[in-house]
Amino acid sequence: MKIKFWGVRGSIPSPGPKTLRYGGNTTCITVETDDDNLIILDAGTGIHGLAQTLLKRLPVTCSVFISHTHWDHIQGLPFFIPFFIPKNKIHIYGAFDPVYDRSIKDILGRQMEYCYFPVREAELKADIEYTTLRERQTVEIGSAKVTNILMNHPVLNFGYKIECNGKSLFFTGDNEPLYNIYTPDHDYHEEYEDLITDKNAALIDFMRGVDVLIADSAYTVQEYPAKKGWGHGTFDSCIDLAKKAETKSLYFTHHEPLRSDDDLDALYRRLQEQYSNDSDMPQYAVAHEGLEIEL
Amino acid sequence: MGIKRQEIADMVEKMPAFPRSVHRVLDLASDINSDPKDLVEVIEHDPVMILKILKLVNSAYFGLSQKITSVNHAVVYIGLNTVKNLALSTAAIGTLPRKNEAGFDMDAFLLHSLSTASIAKLFTKKMNIQSKEAFDFFLSGLLHDFGKVVFAHFLPGEFQKALLIAKEKGISLFEAENEIFNIDHTEVGSLLAEKWQLPSNLIEALKSHHCLEGDRLLVTDVVSASNRISKELKIGHSGNDLVEKLPIEIIGRFGNDIDGIVDALGDVKAEIDKALIFINL
Numbered sequence: 001m002k003i004k005f006w007g008v009r010g011s012i013p014s015p016g017p018k019t020l021r022y023g024g025n026t027t028c029i030t031v032e033t034d035d036d037n038l039i040i041l042d043a044g045t046g047i048h049g050l051a052q053t054l055l056k057r058l059p060v061t062c063s064v065f066i067s068h069t070h071w072d073h074i075q076g077l078p079f080f081i082p083f084f085i086p087k088n089k090i091h092i093y094g095a096f097d098p099v100y101d102r103s104i105k106d107i108l109g110r111q112m113e114y115c116y117f118p119v120r121e122a123e124l125k126a127d128i129e130y131t132t133l134r135e136r137q138t139v140e141i142g143s144a145k146v147t148n149i150l151m152n153h154p155v156l157n158f159g160y161k162i163e164c165n166g167k168s169l170f171f172t173g174d175n176e177p178l179y180n181i182y183t184p185d186h187d188y189h190e191e192y193e194d195l196i197t198d199k200n201a202a203l204i205d206f207m208r209g210v211d212v213l214i215a216d217s218a219y220t221v222q223e224y225p226a227k228k229g230w231g232h233g234t235f236d237s238c239i240d241l242a243k244k245a246e247t248k249s250l251y252f253t254h255h256e257p258l259r260s261d262d263d264l265d266a267l268y269r270r271l272q273e274q275y276s277n278d279s280d281m282p283q284y285a286v287a288h289e290g291l292e293i294e295l
Numbered sequence: 296m297g298i299k300r301q302e303i304a305d306m307v308e309k310m311p312a313f314p315r316s317v318h319r320v321l322d323l324a325s326d327i328n329s330d331p332k333d334l335v336e337v338i339e340h341d342p343v344m345i346l347k348i349l350k351l352v353n354s355a356y357f358g359l360s361q362k363i364t365s366v367n368h369a370v371v372y373i374g375l376n377t378v379k380n381l382a383l384s385t386a387a388i389g390t391l392p393r394k395n396e397a398g399f400d401m402d403a404f405l406l407h408s409l410s411t412a413s414i415a416k417l418f419t420k421k422m423n424i425q426s427k428e429a430f431d432f433f434l435s436g437l438l439h440d441f442g443k444v445v446f447a448h449f450l451p452g453e454f455q456k457a458l459l460i461a462k463e464k465g466i467s468l469f470e471a472e473n474e475i476f477n478i479d480h481t482e483v484g485s486l487l488a489e490k491w492q493l494p495s496n497l498i499e500a501l502k503s504h505h506c507l508e509g510d511r512l513l514v515t516d517v518v519s520a521s522n523r524i525s526k527e528l529k530i531g532h533s534g535n536d537l538v539e540k541l542p543i544e545i546i547g548r549f550g551n552d553i554d555g556i557v558d559a560l561g562d563v564k565a566e567i568d569k570a571l572i573f574i575n576l
Contacts, residue, residue: 098351098373099380136358150357154376178371181331188332188367191426195371229331229375 001144001167002032003212003293007046010174010218010232010254011072018260023289025049026072027254029171029214033164037142038062041160041171046289047076059087063141065148066094067173068157069107077108078117088126093139093146095156096132105130133158149206151175153231161207167295170207170247171214174254176230177237207245211295214287215241217252220267235267239275242282253287298450298476303483304490306449307346313405314390316341319573320382331375334382339366340573342408342437342444344385348378350491362494365430391444396451397458399534404444406531406571412436413570414521415514417560435500435518440533441487442480446472461535468535469505481505507542516545520556527553530567 007025015024026044033039040047040062054060060082067073082088094104108130109121121128131139135158138147143165148158153174162169178196182189207213218232233241235252242250255264268286275281285291311317319337323329338344345366352363352373363369370378393401415436419429446454453475461471469479485502500514504522519542525531526538541553549556557563 096356098356098377099384134356134358150373152374154374156373156377181335181370181375186332187426188335191365192367192371194427195368199371231374231376 001034001162001164001169001295002030003169003214003295004030004032005046005251005253005287005289005291006030006050007042007044007076008253008255008287008289008291009044009072009257010216012257013045014257018262021261021288022255022264022286024257025289026075027067028076031144031162031169033142033144035142035144037144039141039144039146039162040064042067042073042173043077043080044072044074045076045079048079049289051079051081054082058082058085059089060085061089062091063139063146064090064092065146065158065160066092066104066108067151067160067171068153068155069094069097069104070153070155070174073173074108074111078112078119083124083126083128084119086125089129090126091129091131093131093133095135095148095158098156103130103132105132147206149203151203152178154229157231159203159207161210168210169212169214169295170210170245172216172233172238172241174216174218174231176216176232177240179228204241204245207247209246209248211248212251212293213238213242213245213247213249213282214251214253216254218254218256223256235271239271239281239284242284243280247282249293250282250284251287251291251293252284255286298478300478300486303445304487307445307487309388310343310445310448311388311391312341312343312385313401314393316344317386317390320344320386324379324383324386331370334375334379335366335370336573338378338382339433340409340437340570342405342441343391344382345434346438346441346487346491347385348381349493351381353492353494355492362492364434364494364497365427391448395447397447397454399443399447399451399454399458400532401444401447403532404440404447404534407525407533408437408440408531409570410525410528410530410567411439411518411521413567414524414560414563415517417563417566418517418521421560431494431496431500432514432517435497435504435514436521438484438488438497439501439504439518439522440480440484441501442472442483443468443534445483446476446480450476458534461537465537467505467537467539468533479505505539507544511544513548516548520545520549520553523553524557524560524563527557528563 006028009026025046027042028044028046029041031039112121145163147161151157151159157173159172180192215238216233217235217238219234221234221236224234316337352369412433415432419432457471457475461468472479485498488498500518503515504518
C-alpha cells in the first residue's frame with residue numbers, strides 16, 4: 001500500500017511564499033493498493049496536481065471517496081482532468097445530504113451547474129459512477145476493503161478505513177472530538193456523557209491498531225476554545241485518538257490556512273519536546289504535499 | 296370514509312411543526328452563538344420536529360446498533376449542525392395553523408401532549424427508571440395522540456364529524472375516529488412509528504394506550520395513566536372531555552387509582568410547568 005498527500009491544507013487553498021514547503025492545496029490523498037488500484041480520499045484542490053500525473057497512465061480507473069462535501073474537500077473535482085477523457089472509469093463515493101435528501105451525485109453535480117462551471121456534469125466524457133454510501137457499508141476495490149464511520153463535523157462526515165493485505169489506514173476527514181453541551185449540574189449531563197463515551201468507544205474499536213492514522217489537527221490547544229464547535233480537532237486530540245486506538249503512526253493534516261511553514265515546523269518541534277519520553281506515542285509527522293508512505 | 300395507510304406517511308413528511316417551536320428554531324438558528332441545549336429543548340417539546348428527526352436517524356441509512364429515541368443521542372450521533380438544519384428545514388415548511396376547520400385547538404392539544412409527557416417522566420423518576428429509558432416514556436407521552444394532529448391538519452372536515460360523534464354519543468374519540476376513518480389515532484401514530492423504524496416500545500405505547508388486551512408494557516400503562524391524569528387536571532385539551540376511568544389492570548399495576556397516583560407522584564403541576572416553559576415565548 002502506497003499513500004501520498006496531494007493537499008494538506010484546510011478550509012481554503014493558501015498559496016504563497018510562507019506555505020511552499022508544506023503546500024497550500026486543500027485535502028487530497030491517494031492510496032495505491034498492492035494490486036495497483038487507485039483510491040483517492042477527498043477531492044480538494046490537491047487533486048489537480050494528481051490529475052497531471054494520471055495523464056501519463058491513461059486510461060485511468062480510480063475510486064474517489066469523499067469524506068464530506070464542504071468546499072475544501074470537493075473543490076478540485078471539476079478540474080480533475082480524467083473526467084474529460086473517454087475510457088477513464090471513475091467511481092465516486094460519499095454520504096448523502098439528510099437535510100435536503102440529496103444523493104452524492106446530486107450534491108457534486110451542483111458545483112458543475114451553469115453558474116459555477118462551464119461544463120455540465122452530463123457532458124463529462126469519462127465513465128462516471130456514483131454511490132451514496134450507508135454508514136459502515138464496505139466497498140471492495142480489488143483486494144482492498146474501504147469502510148466508513150460517522151465522525152463529528154457540521155455536516156455528515158465519513159472517516160474511511162482502508163484495509164489491504166494486512167495493512168491498514170484510517171483517515172478522519174474533518175473531525176472534532178465530541179464534548180458535553182451540558183454543564184455538570186444539568187439533568188442531561190450524565191446521559192450525554194454516556195452517549196459520548198459509547199460513540200467514542202465505537203470509533204476506537206473501528207480504527208484500532210491501524211498502521212496509519214491521518215487526522216484533522218487544524219488547531220492547537222490554545223487556539224481551540226475560540227473555534228469550539230467548528231468541527232476540527234487539535235494536535236493533542238489527534239494524539240489522544242492515536243494512543244487510545246493504538247495506531248502505529250499518526251499524520252497531522254488539515255493545516256490552518258494561515259499557518260506558515262515555520263509555524264508548522266515550530267509545532268512539530270514542540271511535540272518532539274513534549275513527547276520525547278512518551279513510550280505510548282506512535283511514530284508521527286506533520287503531513288506535507290508530496291509526502292509518501294509505503295507500507 | 297376510509298383513509299389509505301400508505302398516504303399517511305407521505306402527508307406527515309410535509310407537515311409543519313407547532314408555531315412556537317418553529318419561531319424559536321428560527322431565532323436560535325439566526326444566532327451563531329446560541330446555546331446547543333436550547334435547540335435540543337425546543338425540538339424535544341415539539342411532536343412534529345422530534346418525530347421527523349428520529350425518523351431520519353433511525354433510518355436504514357445509518358449503521359446503528361441500537362435505536363435512537365432522544366434528541367441528545369441524535370446530536371451526538373449526526374452532529375449538532377445537522378440536527379439544527381433538519382429542524383430548520385421543518386421550520387421552513389411553515390407553522391401548523393392554530394385553528395383548523397375541524398375546530399380542533401392545536402395549542403390546547405400541544406398542552407395536553409406535553410403535560411402527558413411530563414407526567415410520564417414523573418412516573419419514571421418515582422420508579423427509578425434510568426435516564427436513557429426514561430426519555431422513551433416522555434416521548435411516548437408526547438406522541439401518544441399524534442394521529443389526531445394528522446387528522447385535524449389533513450382531513451379537518453371528517454375529523455370535525457368524529458369530534459362531534461364522540462361528544463354526542465359520549466364515547467372515546469378513538470371509537471368515533473374508527474367510525475369515520477376506519478382507523479384511529481393510535482393506529483396512525485403507531486403506523487408512522489413502525490414505518491419509520493422507531494423503537495418497538497414506542498410503537499407499542501402509541502398503539503395500545505387505549506387498549507387493555509394482551510401483555511401490556513410498563514410504558515403503555517404509564518402513558519395511559521398519564522393521559523388520564525392530564526385530562527383530569529384539565530391541562531390543555533385532547534379533543535374530547537370524556538375522561539375514561541382508569542382500568543382495573545392499571546390500578547392493579549400501580550396499586551392506586553388516579554387520585555392516589557397523583558398524590559404519590561408529588562408535585563405534578565410543577566413538573567408540567569417545567570415543560571411548558573419551552574413553548575411559552
